[in-house]
Amino acid sequence: MVNTAAVRPRCAALLLAAVAGGSLAEPAGLDPAVLARVQQLALTAARAAAPAQARVEVQLGQLDPRLRLAPCEQVEPYMPAGLSAWGRSRIGLRCLKGATRWNVSLPMQVQVIAKVLVASSPLPAGTVIAQDQLQLADTDIAAQSGTVYTEAGQLLGRTLAKPLAAGEAPRSIHLKARQWFAAGEHVLVVAQGAGYAVSSEGQALQAGLEGQEVRVRFENGRIVTGRPVAERRVEVLL
Structure with a gap:
């Protein structure tokens, strides 16, 4: 699972020449050494959150040509x-x-190319994902928001809330939320803190839907709020 959140004309040339320490004349193009420095900063920032084997590409845009900078x-x-x-x-x-x-600020377009699971054929909304509907392919995981997936086990049996085109990566936003338990069921509540974890059973007051908080009542009447993370399991962070 990968939890995936640019330079404009004449003024850009002036700015980039200044970065290199040159005077602000009116050069016809961008200084290659300066452009490389700006691009390297963007690459470093993008790679910080990218998978280890991902390829990062940065395309710088342009400043508004109407700007006049001192x-x-x-x-x-x-x-x-x-x-x-x-x-x-x-x-x-x-x-x-x-x-x-x-x-x-300069606009930029950053691509993060990584091998993730994509649909091997068009899949309509409502499809329950099966192994033969997935394949690995290089994909720009920065193109859209939402988690992408690298292991089939993370997707098998999940239901699509939105259709997928062939070659499109299923993301968390394409999937229906899983229901881990129903209201009234007994669940295990795990409370985690720095270096420790305690657990106890309680009764869910709501259905446990993935990504949504749920309230659980213990036998002594105390009510806590946590997040469903698995079958009949709720996690509370302390």
Whole structure:
């Protein structure tokens, strides 16, 4: 399972020349050494969350050509907080040494190519996934949100909530939520903390649906809230 969350024309050339320490003239194109530095930052950020064997590709876009930026002796590229390093995103450039400080961002497209399970043929919504409907293929796992899968056991018997095209990777968003138990059933509640875990039985007050919190009542009347994680099993983090 893999839990999958760019440079514009004339002004971009000025910015990237400044990153290399050059003066802000009006070069006709991007400085290759500077472009490599910006791209390396994007690659490093994208690889941090990528599977070990994945191939990461970064395509930088362009700044808005209407921008007019003041000369700058030192420009720093950075990853803006809160923005994803995958898919369609942005990388920041800020002036650290110049008469006027400025801060802009460059659009970028980041692909993370990894071998994951995909549909071997078109599958309609409602399909219960079987082994012969899956195959491994190189896929851009950054193209969409949602967890992708590398082992068939993680998908077999799951029901599709949305259709899949041939070659499309089934993601968590395509799957119907599993129901681990019904309301009223007795479940095992496991409470985990730093270096320890305790367990006790209780009665589920709601159906245990994957990804949704559920309340469980113990014999002494105490009620706790946790997440269903398996058949008749609820996990509570302390």
